Amino acid sequence: MKTYACTFKLVTFGIFLLLVNSCKKTDSNNQDTTTSDIKPIVFNPNLTYGTMTDQSGNTYKTIVIGTQTWMAENLRTTKYRNGENIPNVTDNTTWAGLSTGAYSDIDNDSRNSAIYGRIYNYHVILDTRNIAPLGWHVATAAEWNILVNRCGGWLAAGDLLKEKGVTHWAAPNSESLNTSGFTAIPNRTRDVTGSWDDTYVAINVYSEWWCDSGDTTTPTYWTMNYFTAKVTNLSGTYVAYRRDGRAIRCVKDN
Secondary structure (H helix, E strand, C coil): CHHHHHHHHHHHHHHHHHHHHHHHHHHHHHHHHHHCCCCCCCCCCCCCCEEEECCCCCEEEEEEECCEEEECCCCCCCECCCCCECCECCCHHHHHCCCCCCEECHHHCHHHHHHHCCEECCHHHHCCCCCCCCCEEECEHHHHHHHHHHCCCCCCCHHHHECCCCCCCCCCCCCCCCCCCCCECCCCCECCCCCECCCCCCCCCEEEEEEECCCCCCCEEEEEECCCCCCEEEECCCHHHHHCEEEECEEECC
């Protein structure tokens, strides 16, 4: 009886270990699936969007807002207009020392680019090879002003410009209706040290876009966040600022 009891216990314990290992493997697989689940952009179904294709072969939705035609997605090209490659820099130290154009995928994960676009330093805007697709240009400070004013001014424009709902923005985001079709979604930025400056901030909190300020010494960008309708214009006067990484939207040439 003792031998039988011992054998039964050993068999039972063995089955238990198999079940535990099986559960662990399943949990790991589920976790991988969850973290790689990037949800598509929610465009305004009541509006008519156009399309355009960049020099890397990426196709984007576009939207007419007043007298302007905007990209309704963030730029994700990896090439200048002449076909030359823009360097993909993932190393923090290398990024921090750059004085020429470069891009990176958000969190250095290429899967993010299809939805969030890519992050560029300001040097790509200064480069004469031109990052904008043919027939388009990086939105200027003046064009951003026109857009924001048409959508109610800097205190209210975010509600007309941001993607509706909480697919990408943090809750509640209840006032964001995307009636303009601009479909602003949140992203991450890269700071002058080369690191992701919002390491402790979730990806669904805010967005930042470079604009072509027409000034090589004072880079300018626009920002939105999930908790207010404000659209803010910020700039920096020091050279290191050009090494920050932000998203880009382009406007169609007149």
